[in-house]
Each structure stands twice: as C-alpha cells, then as structure tokens.
Amino acid sequence: MTVINGEVAARFEPVREEFSANFARREDIGAAVCVYQDGRPVVDLWAGVADPDTGRPWERDTLQLVYSATKGATATAAHLLAQQGELDLDAPVAEYWPEFAANGKAEIPVRWLLSHQAGLVALDEPVPLDEALAWHPMTAALAAQHPQWTPGTAHGYHGRTWGWLVGEVIRRVSGRTPGRFFTEEIASPLGLDFFIGLPPGERDRVSRMVYRKPDVDLTTVPEESLPKDLRELVAAWRDPNSFSNRAFAVTDPANIDFDSPEVQAAELPSSNGIGTAHALARMYAALIGEVDGVRLLTPETLAAAIEEQASGQDQVMVVPSRFSTGYMLPTTNIPMTGPRAFGHTGRGGSLGFADPERGIGFGYVMNHVIGGPGDLRATALADAVRRSLA
Secondary structure: OOOEEEEEOHHHHHHHHHHHHHHHHOOOOEEEEEEEEOOEEEEEEEEEEEEOOOOEEOOOOOEEEOHHHHHHHHHHHHHHHHHOOOOOOOOEHHHHOHHHHOOOOOOOEHHHHHOOOOOOOOOOOOEEHHHHHOOHHHHHHHHHOOOOOOOOOOOOOOOOHHHHHHHHHHHHHHOOOHHHHHHHHHHHHHOOOEEEOOOHHHHHHEOOOEEOOOOOOHHHOOHHHOOHHHHHHHHHHHOOOOHHHHOOOOEEOOOOOOOOHHHHHOOOOOOOEEEOHHHHHHHHHHHHOOEOOEOOOOHHHHHHHOOOOEEEEOOOOOOEEEEOOOOEOOEOOEOOOOOOOEEEEOHHHOEEEEEOOOOEEEEEEEOEEOOOOOOOHHHHHHHHHHHHHO
8 A cells, every 4th residue: 555645734634535546546656746725735745656667756855747737837937927017918929029920920919829729739840859859940940830720710739839839939028948937937936846947956856757558549449439429539549630640740759758858958838847746736826826925926917817718629639628828727627626727737647726716726746647538636636625625
C-alpha cells in the first residue's frame, strides 16, 4: 500500500481518500495534489515513485512536467500584461508583431490566439525540432503561415502552436521571453516552484514520465464496431491530414521527447511547464484572491479573462470544448468544481484550476501519462474537493 505524505485539513479528508485510491485502483505511480481555499493551503499531499527505473521516491519538492497545464500559466502572463496596460487583447497581433500580418492575418486580434480561434493549428512545412526549440524559426514559420480556416469563424485546440503564438506576443510586448516574464512577474512574487524553461540546476528534481499503452488501438477497430459517439473522432485519428494529427506534427520529428534535457530547458509555453502541484494551486489561488499579500489579477481583469470566448465542436479535438481568453472552461469531460471554474488540463491527467465561487485553487500532477475517458484520477480528486466543501 502506497504511503501518502503531507497534510490535509480535517474537512478535506475525502481528498486524501481519493488520492490514496488513485494509487490503489487508478494506476498512479508518482503524484501530488494541492488545494488552496481562500488563500491558504488545505490539502498538500504527495506519494509514490518519481523515477520507476531507480526507485527514487516522490518528495515534497519533486517537479513534474505538466504538458498543456502550462497554458494556464502562460495565459496568466498575458493577462498580467493586459492589466499593466501593455497589451490590448483586442488589438491586432500585427500591431505587436508586424511580420504576423502575412497571408491574410493582419486583422487577427490577440484574443483569438488565446482562445484558439486563429486557425493556426498546423504548418504547411514542419520546423526541424532543434530549430523550434531555438524559438525564432518557429515564430517566423507561424508568421508566414496562412490560417487553416477563416479566423474567428471556428475554434480548434492549438495544442502546440499556441505556445509560440502567445509567447511571441508576450516577448514582443515585454521584451522578455515568456519563461523569463513568468518567473519574474508571477513565480518570484508568489514563491512558485514552476518553470517554463527548466534551469540546469533543477533537473535532478524532475520526475520521469511513464506512458501507458492503450488496451486497444481504436484506429484498428472496424468502424461498425465502434460506438457511434467515437466514430468521427477515430476517423480523424486515422486521417494523417486531419487537424487532429497535424496540430501535433508542427515539428520534425513530430514526436517530442519531453523527458530530454534539451526539451525541458527550452521554452515551450504551450506544453513544457515543469513544477509542483503546490505551485499550480497557489498560482490559481492568487488569481482569484490574495495569497500571502499577493494577488495576480484584479477582479475586473479576472472577470474579463474567464468570460467564454469559444464553445462547441472543436476542430482539432473533435469533441465539444469551451475556452475563455486562454483558459479552459468546464465541460462534461473537464473535471472542475463548479460552473464558474477555469483552468487547464495537461496530457495524460495533470490539472490546475480555480473556482472563484468556492475560493478554490487546485493542482494535480503525476508521472503516469494515461488520459482519455477512462482516466478518473483528476475527476475523483475534484469531486472529493466538492464533497468536502458541501
């Protein structure tokens, strides 16, 4: 039986119970969960193994790559710039990044980049990975790229390109890389153990990921044998020219080793944030209220940031999705604690969110990448928080 480390306030014992069940029944290997309520931590738990190859245990300060949960941190940086009066989310991107105007993109507002409406999910020619990690070749390719649909008429998850698009706007406006801006303006004031671009001295603290192979490869199953609600999605997976595949094939090679030192050291503001569950929960808590004297966004900025911008069928994920200006909003597939919650999931199970109605900041990170409708780890923890509050 896995030993659960850390502390839980009395009324939040259901969270400890579900966290333990994640190891006993839901295949967690190493993981951490943290919950803030009204600016104070009420759950801070960790358990398991950080590196299955060596047996290195998961410690309180173990760092975990969180894939697209990074987008919540990057979106926060953009909204902080807007709050400071440096960035107008309704201004054309080209006002800050003139080269972006090429191929019919002159009128695309910054807001559409953040809310996945710009139609720049894919590239006609993938960028060599080493060049993409160096930043400027990828942003140059995106500036020259024509949209895949008429911007503003549809939305689709910009799984990889979102980070370079939003990150370049942050860089142009602030004069700092998005990772540096996040460190100086958000992580340092709050004392967050979270990085977009891992410093060399921190690598020994990073957990190693384990990727679960699916029990069944649905792309090999005859269409008539698939449930009707999965047929459109599986058809997209089978089509190499679908947005579902092209959105994650913008580099050459398309598969990126997120455990590699080179990838972890680079700045990929859509997908390579590395930090703790405590850092995610604390950041989201500071978005909706004061945490040790620090509040990131004013109530007015926050209200605008979490207002729905796009919803309905997603052109990439081929399921309904909802986005504010940079954050995911709750759906039946995205586990949070209330209708006004906002945050972001990450590939394989990680999740960070805030619920302003309940005063909750939440973070869950793990090294066993599972994902899909059968992965109930984050859902169980969010449900436990909701039960604890009730």
